[in-house]
Amino acid sequence: xxxxxxxxxxxxxxxxxxxxxxxxxxxxxxxxxxxxxxxxxxxxxxxxxxxxxxxxxxxxxxxxxxxxxxxxxxxxxxxxxxxxxxxxxxxxxxxxxxxxxxxxxxxxxxxxxxxxxxxxxxxxxxxxxxxxxxxxxxxxxxxxxxxxxxxxxxxxxxxxxxxxxxxxxxxxxxxxxxxxxxxxxxxxxxxxxxxxxxxxxxxxxxxxxxxxxxxxxxxxxxxxxxxxxxxxxxxxxxxxxxxxxxxxxxxxxxxxx
Numbered sequence: 613x614x615x616x617x618x619x620x621x622x623x624x625x626x627x628x629x630x631x632x633x634x635x636x637x638x639x640x641x642x643x644x645x646x647x648x649x650x651x652x653x654x655x656x657x658x659x660x661x662x663x664x665x666x667x668x669x670x671x672x673x674x675x676x677x678x679x680x681x682x683x684x685x686x687x688x689x690x691x692x693x694x695x696x697x698x699x700x701x702x703x704x705x706x707x708x709x710x711x712x713x714x715x716x717x718x719x720x721x722x723x724x725x726x727x728x729x730x731x732x733x734x735x736x737x738x739x740x741x742x743x744x745x746x747x748x749x750x751x752x753x754x755x756x757x758x759x760x761x762x763x764x765x766x767x768x769x770x771x772x773x774x775x776x777x778x779x780x781x782x783x784x785x786x787x788x789x790x791x792x793x794x795x796x797x798x799x800x801x802x803x804x805x806x807x808x809x810x811x812x813x814x815x816x817x818x819x820x821x822x823x824x825x826x827x828x829x830x831x832x833x834x835x836x837x838x839x840x841x842x843x844x845x846x847x848x849x850x851x852x853x854x855x856x857x858x859x860x861x862x863x864x865x866x867x868x869x
Contacts (some may be wrong), residue, residue, distance in 0.1 A: 646672075646673075646844075648675075648840075648841060649678070649698045649699065649844035649847075649848050650678045650680070650697050651680070651700075651701065651848065652691065653679060653680070653687075653701040654684045655681050655682055655683060656807060657701055658679075658788065659807075659811050660861055660866070661681075662679065664851070664860055665677035667856065668847075672844070672847065675844055680697070681788075682785075682786055683760075684707035684762050685707050686785070686786075687707070688707040688710045691711050691716050691836065692710065692711065692714045696840050698841050698842075698844065699833065699835050699848050700717070700833070700834060700836060701832070702762070702832055703763070703787075703831055704762035708832045711834075715837070716838070717835075718837045719834055719837075721832035722833055722834065722849070722853060723830045723831060723832050724832070724853055724857075724868075724869065725861045725866040726830055726831065726869070727806065727829045727831065727865075727866055727867065728766075728805070728806055728825065728828045728829070728867070729767060729770060729827060730806035730824065731743070731744070731801055731820075732791060732794045732803070732804045732809050732819075733800065733801050733816065734794055734800070735815065736817075737817055738800065739752050739753065739800025741819065743821055744771070744776055745776060746800075746801060747771070747801065747803075748779055752779075752800045752801060753799040754779060754800065754801055755783075755790045755799040755801075756778060756780040756782075756802065756803055757783065757784055757785075757790050757803070758783045758785060762829055763790070763803070763805065763829075766803075766829055770803075770823040770826055770827045773826040787804050787805055788808070790804050791804045791809075791816070795812060795815040795816055805829075806818060806820075807864050807865040809865075811864065828867070
């Protein structure tokens with residue numbers, strides 16, 4: 613029987629230090645002189661952003677990066693409700709646009725990576741899953757993301773493209789929760805991002821399927837209009853587009869623009 617699981621994400625108040633002013637010729641990185649930069653990011657960015665946060669801190673002594681990871685839809689809603697956030701990185705343009713429409717972002721968001729879905733099965737593939745058609749078989753235990761989050765919306769697109777009606781046993785709040793169902797052997801198959809399959813290592817097996825090309829997710833990033841640490845926010849966004857950061861994303865399986 614299908615069940616729905618919600619995940620609430622909260623980010624506490626953050627003490628901010630003053631950020632010095634730069635000259636007109638300074639880059640955003642030059643002006644980021646310290647304090648805390650709070651970044652809300654899609655769950656599928658957990659591994660890469662955690663690594664890049666450490667690199668950013670090393671390059672900007674005195675600056676601390678605090679992350680809030682979760683479903684892009686939930687993060688967007690928290691921002692609209694006034695969460696004190698400096699940067700938002702979404703797994704889909706739709707959720708970013710919701711924040712733009714609310715007046716929380718005035719600069720044009722930038723697409724920094726792309727991602728696509730892959731079938732994930734437990735090691736040994738006990739359900740003998742071979743492709744997307746197996747998601748319609750009631751005897752298979754299936755996990756999908758909730759449709760309101762990017763990985764769920766992408767899954768809906770690929771199923772429609774394939775003419776398949778899935779029979780999920782569970783829908784989870786974000787892609788990390790779906791992947792956990794696979795790594796624990798609680799389901800026979802799930803649809804997650806291929807980056808999540810790579811990050812899971814030998815805990816799961818990944819199966820490509822041709823319909824994945826019909827739902828490639830663009831990931832946009834932007835600094836918030838009311839960012840508590842505007843200079844550090846701009847510097848972080850700039851850093852995510854750098855060659856250094858893009859190499860980390862490519863190594864994790866993301867497609868880079």
